Amino acid sequence: MEGRHTQPVIASATPIDAGDAPDQRAPRGGPQAFGELIADAQERIVTLCWRMCGNRHDAEDLAQEAFVKAFRAMETFDGRAAFSTWLYRIAVNVCLSARRRPRLRSASVGDDLSDLGAAGRAARHPGAPEPLQRAADREMHQRVVDALDTLDDEHRAVILLRDMEGLDYRRIAQVLGVRVGTVKSRLHRARSALREKLLPTLGTMENT
Amino acid sequence: MSRKDADSERLSAYLDGELSPDETAEVRALLQRDAAARRRLEELRRTARLVSALPRARVSDEFARRLSDRLERDALLGSTDATRTGGPWTARWVHGLATAAALGLIFVTGWLLWPQWPVRPPADLTAMRQAKTQPAEERVAMGERPPSPDSLLSPLRMEDRSQERTFAGGGDGDGALPRSRSLAKSEAAPSGEIVERFSGLAGSATALSAISAVESRGPTREFVIDAEGPDKTRITGRLNALARKRNWQVAPPALPGARRDALLADSDQGEVVPLAPDGDRRGVYAPSPSDLRLKMVRRELPHFIAALGRITQRNDAAAMAANESALQPPKSEDDETPIQRRPYPGAPGPTTSMPTTLAASAPAPSEEWIEVVVRFRGSRPPGPTSGPRAITLTTSMPAAHEPPEAAIGGQATTRESDGPEQR
Numbered sequence: 124m125e126g127r128h129t130q131p132v133i134a135s136a137t138p139i140d141a142g143d144a145p146d147q148r149a150p151r152g153g154p155q156a157f158g159e160l161i162a163d164a165q166e167r168i169v170t171l172c173w174r175m176c177g178n179r180h181d182a183e184d185l186a187q188e189a190f191v192k193a194f195r196a197m198e199t200f201d202g203r204a205a206f207s208t209w210l211y212r213i214a215v216n217v218c219l220s221a222r223r224r225p226r227l228r229s230a231s232v233g234d235d236l237s238d239l240g241a242a243g244r245a246a247r248h249p250g251a252p253e254p255l256q257r258a259a260d261r262e263m264h265q266r267v268v269d270a271l272d273t274l275d276d277e278h279r280a281v282i283l284l285r286d287m288e289g290l291d292y293r294r295i296a297q298v299l300g301v302r303v304g305t306v307k308s309r310l311h312r313a314r315s316a317l318r319e320k321l322l323p324t325l326g327t328m329e330n331t
Numbered sequence: 332m333s334r335k336d337a338d339s340e341r342l343s344a345y346l347d348g349e350l351s352p353d354e355t356a357e358v359r360a361l362l363q364r365d366a367a368a369r370r371r372l373e374e375l376r377r378t379a380r381l382v383s384a385l386p387r388a389r390v391s392d393e394f395a396r397r398l399s400d401r402l403e404r405d406a407l408l409g410s411t412d413a414t415r416t417g418g419p420w421t422a423r424w425v426h427g428l429a430t431a432a433a434l435g436l437i438f439v440t441g442w443l444l445w446p447q448w449p450v451r452p453p454a455d456l457t458a459m460r461q462a463k464t465q466p467a468e469e470r471v472a473m474g475e476r477p478p479s480p481d482s483l484l485s486p487l488r489m490e491d492r493s494q495e496r497t498f499a500g501g502g503d504g505d506g507a508l509p510r511s512r513s514l515a516k517s518e519a520a521p522s523g524e525i526v527e528r529f530s531g532l533a534g535s536a537t538a539l540s541a542i543s544a545v546e547s548r549g550p551t552r553e554f555v556i557d558a559e560g561p562d563k564t565r566i567t568g569r570l571n572a573l574a575r576k577r578n579w580q581v582a583p584p585a586l587p588g589a590r591r592d593a594l595l596a597d598s599d600q601g602e603v604v605p606l607a608p609d610g611d612r613r614g615v616y617a618p619s620p621s622d623l624r625l626k627m628v629r630r631e632l633p634h635f636i637a638a639l640g641r642i643t644q645r646n647d648a649a650a651m652a653a654n655e656s657a658l659q660p661p662k663s664e665d666d667e668t669p670i671q672r673r674p675y676p677g678a679p680g681p682t683t684s685m686p687t688t689l690a691a692s693a694p695a696p697s698e699e700w701i702e703v704v705v706r707f708r709g710s711r712p713p714g715p716t717s718g719p720r721a722i723t724l725t726t727s728m729p730a731a732h733e734p735p736e737a738a739i740g741g742q743a744t745t746r747e748s749d750g751p752e753q754r
Contacts (some may be wrong), residue, residue: 158399165395169388182388187398194402255640259554260630267381285347286382292349307349311340318378323630323698325377 157194165190165206167288168214174283175218177272185221189214204297211284211298219276263324270320277312285310342372346379552632553704554644563707569622569642570705577634579627579703623705628698635703 135286161168168189173182193213200209271279277299285306294308299306318325338361344350345358361368558566574581627635 157402162395165390165398166388169390170393173388174385179388183390183394187394187401190398191401191405194405194563247583253634259633259636262629262636263381264386266629267385271382282382286379287385289383292344292347307344308340310347311336311343312345314378315339317382318374318550321378321381322374323628324381325374 136267154222157197161190161210162207164210168210170219171211171214171283171288172314174268174271174287175215175276176221181221185217186214188221189217192217194289200224205294207258208290208294208297211288211290211294212300215280215284222276237257263274266321266324270317273320274316278309278316281309282313282317338368339371339375342368343375346372457528476647516690550699550701552701553702554639555706555708558643558707566642566705566707570623570625570638573635573638574625577627577631578636579625579631582624582626622707625703626700627703629701630698632701632703639705 133134169182169186172185172189173179176182176185189210193210196213200206204212207245262303271282274282281295284290284298285292290298292303292310293304295310296303341350341354341358341361345355350358362372556563556566571581573579625635
C-alpha cells in the first residue's frame with residue numbers, strides 16, 4: 124500500500140519542489156537566503172492557509188507565522204523529508220492551532236475577487252456578459268468553499284493537500300504525521316462528504 | 332467497514348493512482364461490471380476537480396516585503412514571541428520599561444525641536460482622506476474619475492489621475508463596442524470593500540437594456556438592469572414566465588395596493604405569491620417599487636444567470652447569436668417532470684395556482700434558498716451622448732484584524748486516528 128503503482132487518474136498540481144525526495148541539506152543562511160528559498164512556496168502556503176482557515180486575510184497572517192516558525196526552527200530541520208513537506212507540516216499545524224482560537228474569523232466570506240479563477244468553469248457560459256460569468260464562477264466557487272467548511276479540520280487538510288496541492292499519500296502522511304492508510308481513509312471520507320454536499324453542482328457540471 | 336465503503340475507498344485511491352497492480356485490476360473489474368461504481372467514481376472525480384479548481388491566492392509584493400521585514404527583525408532582535416522567549420518576568424519588565432523610556436525620549440525630543448508638531452495634514456491630503464471615505468460609486472456619480480488601485484495605496488498618485496485611462500472607458504456610444512470587451516478592475520476601497528468595475532459591457536448603444544451591476548450580500552444576489560418602459564416589461568414578463576417554469580418563487584414588492592397592481596400589470600401577468608396573509612412585509616423588502624424579487628434554491632442560480640444574460644440582450648444580434656445556445660439553461664434529466672410546487676420560504680400563505688409541468692427538479696427540504704433581486708433603473712438613451720457605464724460588482728470584505736498569536740511548535744498536532752483508519 125505504501126508505493127504508488129499506477130498513474131493518478133486525475134491530474135494534480137505540481138508540488139512546491141519537483142522531487143519529493145528527502146532533502147539532506149538543511150537550508151542555511153540568513154533571512155535573505157531563507158526568503159529566496161521560500162519564494163516559490165509563498166503562494167502555495169498562503170493558498171493552503173486560505174483554504175484551511177476560510178479567510179483570505181487570516182491566511183496571509185497564518186502563512187507569515189508559518190514562515191517565521193520555519194525560519195526559527197531551521198536548525199531542527201533534519202532532512203528526513205523534503206523541505207516543502209516540512210513547510211506544509213508547519214503551515215498545517217499553524218492553521219489547525221489557529222482554528223482552535225475563537226477570535227480567528229471562520230466565515231468563508233470575503234474572498235478577494237481578484238483571486239477568483241477556474242472554479243466553477245462548468246457553470247460558465249461562453250459569450251455571456253463578464254459580470255454574469257464572474258457571478259456564476261463565484262457561486263460555484265462559494266458552494267465548494269461552503270462544503271469544505273463543513274468538514275472537520277483533519278478531513279479538510281487531507282483533501283486540500285491531495286486535490287489542491289497535489290501531494291501523494293506518502294507526503295500527506297508525513298505532513299499530517301499519520302499513516303498512509305489513515306490518509307487513504309480520511310481522503311475517502313472527505314471526498315464522500317464533499318460529494319454529498321455538492322451533488323447538485325455535480326449535476327450541473329454534467330449537464331454543461 | 333462495509334463492502335460498499337471498502338469499494339468506495341478503493342475507488343478514491345484508484346482515482347489517485349495509489350493502488351497496487353492487483354488492487355487496480357480488481358477495481359477495473361468492478362468498474363466493468365458495476366454501473367453504480369462507475370457513477371460513483373465519476374462523482375468522486377468531479378468532486379476532486381472542483382476542489383482542485385478553487386482559486387489560488389496571489390501573493391502581493393507587500394506580503395513578501397512584510398515577510399522579509401519580519402524575518403530580518405526576527406534575526407536581528409530575536410523572537411518577540413512569548414512562547415519562544417520564555418524569559419523571566421523581570422526581564423520582560425525591564426524590556427518593556429526600556430521601550431517605554433525610549434519612546435518617551437523620542438516624543439519629548441520631537442516636541443522640543445518641532446513645537447508645531449503634530450502638524451495639520453496638508454489640505455490635499457485631507458481631501459484625499461475624505462475622498463477615500465466616500466463611497467466610490469458616489470464619487471463616480473459626482474463626476475469624479477475613480478482612482479486606480481495604485482492611487483489608493485499611494486497618495487503621490489493622486490495627482491496623476493489625469494494620466495490614467497478612462498475609468499469606464501471602452502464605450503464609444505455608437506454601438507461599435509462588442510459586449511465581450513469588458514474590462515474588470517478591482518480596487519481595495521477604504522471601507523474594506525473590494526469593488527470591481529466592468530466597463531464596456533453596457534457601453535454599446537445597441538443594447539437597449541443591460542445588466543449594469545451584480546451585487547452579492549449574504550444570501551441575496553442583486554442584479555441591476557438599465558431598462559425601462561417596454562424593455563422592463565419584456566424582461567419582467569420573461570423572468571416571471573421562467574420563474575413559473577423553473578419553480579422560482581416570485582414575491583411582490585412592499586407597495587401600496589394601487590402601485591402593486593400597476594406593477595403586476597407591468598410585469599406581464601406575473602404571478603405573485605403573498606409572503607404573509609396581512610401583506611405586511613416590512614423589513615423584508617427594499618422600498619423600490621420596481622424590484623422583482625425571486626427566491627430559488629441555490630443550484631438554480633446558474634440557470635437564472637444564464638437566462639438573464641439571454642433576456643437582457645435584445646438588439647445585439649451578434650451577441651444574441653453567440654449567446655443564445657450557450658446561455659440556454661442546462662437541461663436536467665427530470666425536465667418536464669411534474670412536481671409539486673413548494674411555497675415561498677417562510678410564507679404561511681398559500682401559493683397561487685401554477686402549471687404542473689416544471690423544468691426544475693423539486694427542491695430538497697435541506698437545500699439552501701437564496702433571494703434574487705432584479706432591480707430596474709432608467710436606461711440611458713443610446714447615441715453619441717450615452718457614454719460608457721461603469722459596471723460595479725461589490726462584495727463585502729471583513730475588516731482587517733491583528734495577526735493571530737504565536738501558535739504551537741513545529742510538531743504536528745493531528746492525532747493518529749484509530750479504528751478502521753489504521754492499517
